[in-house]
Amino acid sequence: MSRAAKVPSWAQRGTLLALLVLTGCAQRGAVLDLHARGAAELEAGRATAASALLEQALDLVAPERRSDHLDLLHDRALAALRADELATAESVARELVAADDRARVADGWLVIGAVRARRADRARAQAEGPEAEPFAFDAAIALANEAQAAFASAVLVRGGWSAAARNVERMAARSERWTRERDAAEPAASVVAADGTPNVQLVPTDDGSGTAPATGEDAATDTARAPLGALGDDELAQLLEALVRAEQDKLDARAQRRRSTGTDVEKDW
Structure with a gap:
């Protein structure tokens, strides 16, 4: 018969427990030290160095315990944002959004809004390039709207947060300005076909008795009244564009009511 495994004595168990406690204390100490050093680098404006130190600190934290280190997560997200590590900034910020602390949830939304705002500015710059894609403006506007929504979430979570509220107004103004641009x-749609005849669309009349011509801006409005099943690809695209523009008009109207008379040059992130 094989001999039974030897059971550790109480003294040995105590030694093992002490080693585990010491190891845990040492690890927590390392996390605190790296966090403090990273925060100091961030305060000094050295975002890249801060980002690296704070990442090392988080690497020492077990995945299931990251939510216990909200201050570390906040500093990590902020350092990544300032170091232009946008994907990391948003990823860590979403951990804050999932936290139970309302203040840190609001901080997370603020960082997410700042990430989307920066991406929006870059998309807008690309829209000015000589080889810009037709949808470049749309991408910039969509990102500006996403930034506005994130900042608005920060305001809702932390009521009366003036910094986030100002960013809501700025992104609304930016979205409206870019939409106008x-x-x-x-290019204006031509109302004359290649053969010189009027470019007329036939759409159902209100009484259903026949069709009536529509040109220019009226065409999009009239197309919106046509049954979806009766629309071809071009007409359906016009309908969708009309609906999108109508929704954007509503957002623009709300933004106009909220907009202050201040300039659009300062930032609160």
Whole structure:
């Protein structure tokens, strides 16, 4: 018969427990030290160095315990944002959004809004390039709207947060301005076909008795009244564009009511 495994004595168990406690204390100490050093680098404006130190600190934290280190997560997200590590900044910020602490949830939304705002500015710059894609303006506007929504979430979570509220107004103004610029950059639709005849669309009349011509801006409005099943690809695209523009008009109207008379040059992130 094989001999039974030897059971550790109480003294041995105590030694093992002490080693585990010491190891845990040492690890917590290392996390605190790296966090403090990273925070100091961040305060000094050295975002890249801060980001690296704070990442090392988080690497020492077990995945299931990261939510116990909200201050570390906040500093990590902020350092990544300032170091232009946008994917990391948003990823860590979403951990804050999932936390139970309302203040840190609001901080998470603020960082997410700042990430989307920066991406929006870059998309807008690309829209000015000589080889810009037709949808470049749309991408910039969509990102600006996402940034506005994130900042608005921060305001809702932490009521009366003026810094986040100002960013809501700025992104609303930016979205409206870029929408005007996009519309101004689009060539006007021709009302004359290649053969010189009027470019007329036939759409159902209100009484259903026949069809009536529509040209120019009226065409999009009239197309919106046509049954979806009766629309071809071009007409359906016009309908969707009309609906999108109508929704954007609503957002623009709300933004106009909220907009202050201040300039659009300062930032609160």
